[in-house]
Amino acid sequence: KSEKTYNLVIAGFGGMGSYHGQLVEQAERIAVHGAYDPIEYRMDLARSRGYRTYDSFEAVLEDQEVDIVLIATPNDVHKELAVQALQAGKHVVCEKPVTVSSAELSEIVRAAEEAERVFTVHQNRRWDEDFLIVKDLVEKKKVGEVFHLESRVQGANGIPGDWRQLKAYGGGMLLDWGVHLLDQLLLLTNSRIESVHADLSYILGTEVDDGFTATIKFKDGLTAVIEVGTTNFIKLPRWYVKGTEGTAVIRDWDLSGEIVTRNREVEHVEPKPIQAGKGLTKTMAPPSEESTVRRPIEHVEDLSEGFYANLVSTLEGASKQAVPNNEVHRVLTLIEAIFESAENRSVIVREI
Numbered sequence: 001k002s003e004k005t006y007n008l009v010i011a012g013f014g015g016m017g018s019y020h021g022q023l024v025e026q027a028e029r030i031a032v033h034g035a036y037d038p039i040e041y042r043m044d045l046a047r048s049r050g051y052r053t054y055d056s057f058e059a060v061l062e063d064q065e066v067d068i069v070l071i072a073t074p075n076d077v078h079k080e081l082a083v084q085a086l087q088a089g090k091h092v093v094c095e096k097p098v099t100v101s102s103a104e105l106s107e108i109v110r111a112a113e114e115a116e117r118v119f120t121v122h123q124n125r126r127w128d129e130d131f132l133i134v135k136d137l138v139e140k141k142k143v144g145e146v147f148h149l150e151s152r153v154q155g156a157n158g159i160p161g162d163w164r165q166l167k168a169y170g171g172g173m174l175l176d177w178g179v180h181l182l183d184q185l186l187l188l189t190n191s192r193i194e195s196v197h198a199d200l201s202y203i204l205g206t207e208v209d210d211g212f213t214a215t216i217k218f219k220d221g222l223t224a225v226i227e228v229g230t231t232n233f234i235k236l237p238r239w240y241v242k243g244t245e246g247t248a249v250i251r252d253w254d255l256s257g258e259i260v261t262r263n264r265e266v267e268h269v270e271p272k273p274i275q276a277g278k279g280l281t282k283t284m285a286p287p288s289e290e291s292t293v294r295r296p297i298e299h300v301e302d303l304s305e306g307f308y309a310n311l312v313s314t315l316e317g318a319s320k321q322a323v324p325n326n327e328v329h330r331v332l333t334l335i336e337a338i339f340e341s342a343e344n345r346s347v348i349v350r351e352i
């Protein structure tokens with residue numbers, strides 16, 4: 001069995017590029033061989049971390065010792081760099097959103113097939129614990145059959161003041177955070193999508209969306225509301241999940257939250273009317289204590305091998321890549337439907 005160590009070069013040594021340096025350093029049988037960034041002070045930083053640096057992307061591709069190129073540049077150049085690297089015989093790991101259109105991704109996948117090289121996307125939030133908890137409770141029917149879920153990330157800091165505010169670089173929150181939430185959503189059901197209705201927000205006056213709300217209906221009846229905001233001084237919960245037997249909420253990344261289900265052990269107890277504002281209501285009274293079971297959120301263990309360990313075993317044909325390209329392509333198709341719905345102010349009825 002070969003014990004080769006794979007050499008990886010980081011293209012785009014910004015915030016995420018340097019984070020990948022740490023991820024690779026923690027992984028086995030893969031090493032950071034160097035970095036390339038057109039900005040000189042980013043190269044100084046790479047050198048201070050002990051990485052060799054290159055004068056151009058072409059120089060990276062000409063280096064025969066390089067096995068893998070990691071692309072962590074702004075979104076608009078992912079496709080161009082990925083295709084060049086694949087054609088030069090390198091394997092490629094690309095940051096999300098992989099490209100700004102599904103057609104661009106198809107081009108990359110064709111180049112990977114022709115070159116017989118691995119191309120994979122770092123959809124790291126597939127392994128976020130809040131998401132793994134929701135996936136587990138959906139699969140184990142902890143709140144019965146889930147028929148509606150809401151997934152949100154909300155901040156009050158606006159769009160970061162970099163390329164993310166500019167259309168030409170593939171900026172905007174739908175591509176930035178939306179791609180994570182939509183990728184997670186599609187892993188929660190095997191059903192195809194029936195329709196999409198969405199609105200983008202432009203509260204901050206930038207040329208790209210500073211957030212969005214999308215309502216997605218699946219063929220099996222599941223509905224989902226996905227929302228990203230950058231103007232929210234008070235956040236709504238990260239996850240809100242409704243099932244036929246109960247409701248679950250995860251408030252934040254600290255995993256605070258709870259699961260409340262119907263208590264099957266007791267006879268139905270009629271709720272007592274409560275004073276609500278200037279009136280009385282029985283309909284909106286909380287369920288009685290006896291008739292429900294309240295549990296804390298149960299943590300789940302991430303049993304996956306880790307992104308870079310999976311990459312190494314994929315390169316050796318021992319594993320399938322953890323983020324299949326057809327799944328990434330489907331997310332981009334959904335993003336395109338969301339843009340289309342917002343632009344035309346219409347419901348997109350289309351199987352996705």
Ligand code: NAD
Binds near residue numbers: 015039071095097
């Ligand atoms: P950044 O602005 O901090 O870094 C981008 C770097 O790319 C800059 O240093 C820039 O000089 C360099 N660059 C620009 N054009 C280049 C080119 N042609 N060749 C090589 N380098 C080039 O941005 P960031 O926050 O690090 O984001 C980079 C990518 O990582 C984006 O695609 C972003 O969506 C993604 N990202 C992913 C996550 C995640 O959790 N998966 C988090 C943050 C960012």
